[in-house]
Amino acid sequence: MQELNTQNTLREKIATFLREAIVKGELRPCQRIQEIEIAERYQTSRTPVREALRQLEAEGFLMIRARRGAIVSPITEKDITEFYEIRGLLESFAAEKAMSLITPEEIEYMRQLNGKIKESFSKADVQGILRTHNEFHEVIVHACGNERLINLIKNLATQHQRFRIVLSHTHSVLDSIKEHDEIIAALRAKDSRRLIEAVRTNSENGCRALIEKIRAINGQKAISIN
Amino acid sequence: MQELNTQNTLREKIATFLREAIVKGELRPCQRIQEIEIAERYQTSRTPVREALRQLEAEGFLMIRARRGAIVSPITEKDITEFYEIRGLLESFAAEKAMSLITPEEIEYMRQLNGKIKESFSKADVQGILRTHNEFHEVIVHACGNERLINLIKNLATQHQRFRIVLSHTHSVLDSIKEHDEIIAALRAKDSRRLIEAVRTNSENGCRALIEKIRAINGQKAISIN
DNA sequence: TTTGCTTCTACTTTATACCAAATAAAAGAA
DNA sequence: TTCTTTTATTTGGTATAAAGTAGAAGCAAA
CATH class of the missing domain: 1.10.10.10 (Winged helix-like DNA-binding domain superfamily/Winged helix DNA-binding domain)
Structure with missing residues (x-):
């Protein structure tokens, strides 16, 4: 073994x-x-x-x-912008490929995970939110079938995790949950365009929130970050 | 310095x-x-x-x-399929971004490079074809402005080079030149859809040709590759 | 005789300890 | 202060010991 x-x-x-x-x-x-x-x-x-x-x-x-x-590695505004561009692209592509491969059970599991995120949020359990959030995204990505792509996104996700923690930011959890609902709905409807749009939106909102955060930090004191 | x-x-x-x-x-x-x-x-x-x-x-x-x-690393059919999927996606994205940033001079340079490929082809200069072909693609990618993306694609390009050389294959050069012409035309016309389509087509044709090649090799003798 | 298992040997990678070279920091001279 | 020289610290490279794996040899059972 x-x-x-x-x-x-x-x-x-x-x-x-x-x-x-x-x-x-x-x-x-x-x-x-x-x-x-x-x-x-x-x-x-x-x-x-x-x-x-x-x-x-x-x-x-x-x-x-x-x-x-x-x-x-430093975390600059440019890093975050570039990073989200790539991640959004790869993840929406993975999602599109996953659509034809994903099982109803997996979609149901995603729905449950999204519920768990809401639950963790009400308990103010930040660790739980992050962990479950990541698992939600992993389910889609893993369903895409392209192993090389899965590994690429996995590494990006770890770096993403770092951005969020170091900048101590989880972009508005309630918005995120709604965006996840939209992703689930698009998967159920087998609507490719809608799915890509939903994943992109989710990614872009995450990016915008982090950019605002880093600007605020850099505005305060130009130390440590960047 | x-x-x-x-x-x-x-x-x-x-x-x-x-x-x-x-x-x-x-x-x-x-x-x-x-x-x-x-x-x-x-x-x-x-x-x-x-x-x-x-x-x-x-x-x-x-x-x-x-x-x-x-x-x-072995080279399997799955590797090639997965590889081209990712590369086609990233490169078409880079091209789209490059469209608004690329200068007329750079487009003209790409035209010249494509001419050089034709020239090398007539001289049966395989090394020259590969080198110039790579440079052509690099010009677009470098114009996209996303450094992280540039590095990612650069690594993929080197692996791509390996696939072609190890399988001793340059997908039909004349077709490739025509596809490059289409890419240049799309850039000139600032036609985003057309450009993405052209880059994708170029990538997909390259993939198809390599897959055929690897099947032929594996059919003959199941040694060495895979 | 052949097959399957165990033991042992040889080889390769992994880890340690030490030396050399280069950079950064400190001290001294202009 | 500013520039040069010296010292100290840290990384890069070498040599070697320890540990793990693969293959060979030997033995038992079919």
């Missing part, structure tokens, strides 16, 4: 720890990451740390300059 | 060498890559080799299983 190839090597463990720390915002944008420091924290030598850093660079979480070390 | 951060470290050099070897087909799909072998060939220790291997894994050229080593 255990065909999963993950989590066995130190490199993987360290990469996972660091990725989570970056996504959670414990490691701030532009913060310097030193090999020795990480190695000492996890009681290892520097080699697996270095490999983990390179991996995170490839995933877009770190920037490494030769002989000058790594910093956590 | 030299803000370019490339080519200074051994890791970068080795990664570049290996990437080229894979793209050129000197390293065949599924071929095993051993650290020590590469290290000896380039007269280095194994550490920079390993970092290069991890980088190429992230770029999609290698597959690495923990404690079992690396192999050159």
Whole structure:
């Protein structure tokens, strides 16, 4: 068993720890990451740390300059704009492909997840909102059948998660729930245009909200972000 | 000067060498890559080799299983289908964005490049065809303004190059030139729909041709590819 | 004899420790 | 202060030990 190839090597463990720390915002944008420091924290030598850093660079979480070390990727307005453009495009495409493959059961499951989001919202359970929100989007994407596309979007989703947490923002949850309802309705109706439109709108609203947030932060104090 | 951060470290050099070897087909799909072998060939220790291997894994050229080593990524029919779907989508999107940003001079340059392709074709200069063909596509993509998107497509283009070379295939050059003419015409006319359609068609035809090729190869002998 | 399982050996990757080179920081001179 | 020189810190690279995997050899059962 255990065909999963993950989590066995130190490199993987360290990469996972660091990725989570970056996504959670414990490691701030532009913060310097030193090999020795990480190695000492996890009681290892520097080699697996270095490999983990390179991996995170490839995933877009770190920037490494030769002989000058790594910093956590900054979050600029341009990043967010570019990011949402790509994500909206890929996700609406995935949704369109998923429409002909998705089962009624999966659509029903999405409906339940959207209900769960509402529930978490009423309990002010931010973690729950984020987790369920992500699962909602994953269901559609996974139904598209294109594995390469699924992996691409998965990475983008992780980075997206980081944007939201670091800028401590979940774009108006009630609006989001309504947008999800529209996505479900379009899937049920098998209306391709309507679906693409709904996914795009959802993405664009998310983008707009984050942009406003980052402008507010940069307006206040030009530190740490950007 | 030299803000370019490339080519200074051994890791970068080795990664570049290996990437080229894979793209050129000197390293065949599924071929095993051993650290020590590469290290000896380039007269280095194994550490920079390993970092290069991890980088190429992230770029999609290698597959690495923990404690079992690396192999050159196989090329399956599914890979090609999935690949073209994504590339067609991203490139048509980039083209659409580029339309409002591209200058008349750049369009004229594209026209010249297309002429060059024709010229290389008449000389049976395959290298020249591929190089100029890539440059043609790069001009559009670079005009789109979304750097993240440009990088994404750049990586896909390199993998695409590999598919074509390894399957020793340049999809009917004369057709391709006509399709390029249509792209140029759509850009001149500032006709968004026509442009997207043209880029998609170009991509789809390329895909169809490669699929036929890989089926022919797999039909003959089930070795080496897949 | 063949097949299937276990044990053992050899090889390859993973991790450690150490050295070299380059950059950043600090100290000294103009 | 500003520029140069020196020192210190950190990354990049080498050499080597440890751990895990694959394959060979040996044995038991069919």
